[in-house]
Amino acid sequence: MRRETYNEFRHLCRAHNLAVTHQRQRIFEAVASRPGHYSPEEIYEQVKQDLPSISLATVYKNLKTFIEAGMLREVSLHHGAWRIDANLHPHHHLVCTRCRSILDLDQDLLAPVKLRGKLPSGFKLEKFSIEIQGVCKACVASESRTHN
Amino acid sequence: MRRETYNEFRHLCRAHNLAVTHQRQRIFEAVASRPGHYSPEEIYEQVKQDLPSISLATVYKNLKTFIEAGMLREVSLHHGAWRIDANLHPHHHLVCTRCRSILDLDQDLLAPVKLRGKLPSGFKLEKFSIEIQGVCKACVASESRTHN
DNA sequence: TATCAGATGATAAAGATTATTAAACGATTC
DNA sequence: GAATCGTTTAATAATCTTTATCATCTGATA
Structure with a gap:
């Protein structure tokens, strides 16, 4: 992580009362330092290269934490509920x-x-x-x- | 199902080479005859009141079939893939x-x-x-x- | 009504997400 | 720098959603 990104991350955590841990640094970095929209599984695979002992549950939990804090966002609000639309009119x-x-x-x-x-x-x-x-x-x- | 809805459904099935079955009629009806956007589980519960032996897998399979045929639509394209957005700029x-x-x-x-x-x-x-x-x-x- | 491709129901399997809990860690105080 | 406390993590189980499998059954057609 670049020095500035690292400091920025520390400040973000402070501002939201989150402890700064290695895991969180790497998870945040894995998402924020690359373009594109990743799944928790993909982020997990990426972070595991640096922290082989990290757990997938930790990735999920921290992604949720970051989203709640507004440090990251969900691409769509509709994940998790497949819903059917019978209204074929625009x-x-x-x-x-x-x-x-x-x-x-x-x-x-x-x-x-x-x-x-x-x-x-x-x-x-x-x-x-x-x-x-x-x-x-x-x-x-x-x-x-x-x-x- | 109202007579016209029933006929409409038959025609739709014919047009897409789908057999007209009791299960499909009730599934389609459960979605199309009510306002709102339902999940497969909710549709299953609704249809089960009429056809107690119906299987949840049948509901899933036919919803997919109807969507492929264009008879129904998905509310959102993003179901099934939780993706993270690190781009906080609009x-x-x-x-x-x-x-x-x-x-x-x-x-x-x-x-x-x-x-x-x-x-x-x-x-x-x-x-x-x-x-x-x-x-x-x-x-x-x-x-x-x-x-x- | 007999035939057959396609549809269904039951169930297992796969996949995704959340809950639980003991152990480890980060922040704060001394 | 060590002790303490509350938070975080890893491992795992549990849950929930969706898909696959396959034997049986049914709708459509002749």
């Missing part, structure tokens, strides 16, 4: 970032997406899918209840 | 509908989303997430190779 989805519930929303509610530049060559565009992320009514209510 | 994702690979794309490539109406009351908007769906270069190549 529509958008309203997704709760807390409970991950999904509501349909008519397509007309949003203006069409406009492309400003060129997509990578060779990519055959099929459609734009817009997801409206936020906190649903129920979660807003339960959170305000908790905090008062 | 960006979009380019997603291949075949191999499900993901590429980052700078935010500036798309004009900001414009809301035309009102969101459901109580929903606290956090952000719009745009996904650009299509076929990546590699998959375009492999498909044209297959079809020639």
Whole structure:
């Protein structure tokens, strides 16, 4: 890990009350120092080259910890629940970032997406899918209840 | 199942060379006749009320069959692969509908989303997430190779 | 109604994620 | 630098989701 990255990591941990451990350093580095989006298994394999005794569970736990802290993010909110859509008409989805519930929303509610530049060559565009992320009514209510 | 829905279902099956079975009728009905987005488990529980001997594997298999045929869709392309995003700068994702690979794309490539109406009351908007769906270069190549 | 390809149900297997717990470690204090 | 305390880790089991296998059954067609 580069010196600056290392210090940055230490500060991030301090800011979120996380102990700075070798394992966490390597896990964070394995994700943040490379482009692309990796799975826990891939990250585990990468880190294991430096720390052969690390456990896959440690990778999972710390990825979750980092995500909670906002140091990393999930690519998509929909991992973990395969859900079926019977609505074949064009529509958008309203997704709760807390409970991950999904509501349909008519397509007309949003203006069409406009492309400003060129997509990578060779990519055959099929459609734009817009997801409206936020906190649903129920979660807003339960959170305000908790905090008062 | 309403008569028209039943006939519609038969025609859909014919069009895709699928045998019309009791199980398929009930599975399709369980998804298509209700609003909302269900998991295979939920659909299984629903269908079991009518067909107590149905197997969960049958539900899975037929949901996949229906999706392949285009009779149903997946809410999201990201189920089954938890992926980590270390890019905290605003960006979009380019997603291949075949191999499900993901590429980052700078935010500036798309004009900001414009809301035309009102969101459901109580929903606290956090952000719009745009996904650009299509076929990546590699998959375009492999498909044209297959079809020639 | 007899035939047969395809569909189903039961079950095992595989894969992904989470929970548990004793031992080890990092941070703080002295 | 050693002692202490709370957190983190590794190992493993448990859980949950999805897929594979295969013998049996059923829908479609003749």
